[in-house]
Amino acid sequence: MKNYQYDAIVIGSGPNGLAAAIYLAQRKLSVLVVEAAGEIGGGTRSAELTLPGFTHDICSAIHPLAIVSPFFQTLPLRDFGLEFIQPAASVAHPLDDGTAVLLKSSVEETAANLGLDGTSYERLVTVLARNFGVLASDILAPLGIPSNPFFMGAFGLKGMTSAKNLVDHYFTEPRARAMFAGNAAHSMIPLEDVPSAAYGLVLLLTAHAVGWGFPRGGANKIADALGAYFLSLGGKIETDFEVKNIDELPASRVVLFDITPRQIIKITAHRLPDAYRKRLEKYKYGAGVFKMDFALNEPIPWKAKQCFEAGTVHVGGTFEEIAESERAHAEGKISETPFVLVAQNSLFDTTRAPENKHTAWAYCHVPNGATADMTEQIENQIERFAPGFRDCILAKAVKSPADLEKHNANYIGGDINGGAGILSQLFTRPVAKINPYAIPSKGLYICSSSTPPGGGVHGMCGYHAAKSAFEREFS
């Protein structure tokens, strides 16, 4: 019988790696997390990227998926310092007429923004929003028999289409169509492609069910709370430990990878069956991200006053403009008028900047690995809806797709979701298999966002992978 130093080792300490580690440590297993960076957290880290006293979220900034996560909801993260702030509105979507559409927690108040499309909006979301608590456990899970087939069926009928089809079916006016486009564009796939509507619908539902909150103090508070709870369960963490070959690890019964297929092949190729390795090689990465952080002398001077109520602002104009920008990166082109996601956490969290000063976080989508500098395009788009924005900038920091990949090796070519969110990789990532988490090699599992349910800070990939590992190897 082989002597094992640990029951389980997790490579990578993103939200999925930490969720997997916690699940196993809760079951009294000895667990080690190894992390290449100097601190834990992966996509949930914060730093003074611009000036002293300004805290910027390096990757994720807005966390409805962490709040709604069925696994995170079971953890005592408040006791470990995690507090979510909720702005009055989840999203503002400014338009060229100087107004903005607001996505609020009340379906009725949101519908009231949408003119003639208000009734259709209520028809689209009311029942699903009211039942999102139960629906979330089926949506944030691998493909299987849903625990709530009625609601999952209703969600599938509405969402398993393209954003273009959905808006053509439900909406006639620019306001509702634009708001839906902003949510669906988080999919990072063209809005004419299935299942872009599903992404948009899920995000609308999270706004109504839990709100687009974020942690007081920075995204790193999520990692800090997960890490501290894991340590309290007896877990161990080693940072500055980049795994280059799986054989360097201490002996353990299972290894869980919070990393993506290309990295798994690199460090584990000799342990993978040929057929499986070849399938992993075909895994598709998605669009990249060009990211900017700003230290500001004052809040972004939005023309539409409604924008000051929201933590997130979707900058890009009409459905048609956003669709064009999302088509561009899919065709390998740079959009001169990109859809820009903006987060303005400091409006609601005074810990983020010195008194009366502010931060802003913004990114747009670009082709995977693109080298273009998008500074001008991002600032122009914000300036379009907030004239005078450039005059408020005290300092800025820029991260190209290559910089993001340097910061976190999981962001291949700047892909922040661990793989494209295309239909063929929605439920079947990284390969089509009944159990997508188990690698066909004894004791190896994938727990990153390259498995269902994919990108975002929710920890559910880690939870499902660890559950699978526990049931197969330890029960």
Ligand SMILES: Cc1cc2nc3c(=O)[nH]c(=O)nc-3n(C[C@H](O)[C@H](O)[C@H](O)COP(=O)(O)OP(=O)(O)OC[C@H]3O[C@@H](n4cnc5c(N)ncnc54)[C@H](O)[C@@H]3O)c2cc1C
């Ligand atoms: C700019 C940006 C904005 C985003 N915005 C949001 C948002 O607002 N809301 C949201 O929910 N999500 C957002 N995301 C996505 C979110 O951050 C990711 O989907 C999420 O972090 C994925 O979690 P994970 O645990 O799978 O992997 P990650 O968080 O990427 O963690 C992987 C970890 O593995 C480590 N690692 C990699 N290779 C090795 C190795 N060889 N050895 C040891 N360790 C290794 C990495 O250093 C990293 O710490 C954003 C991401 C980016 C980059």
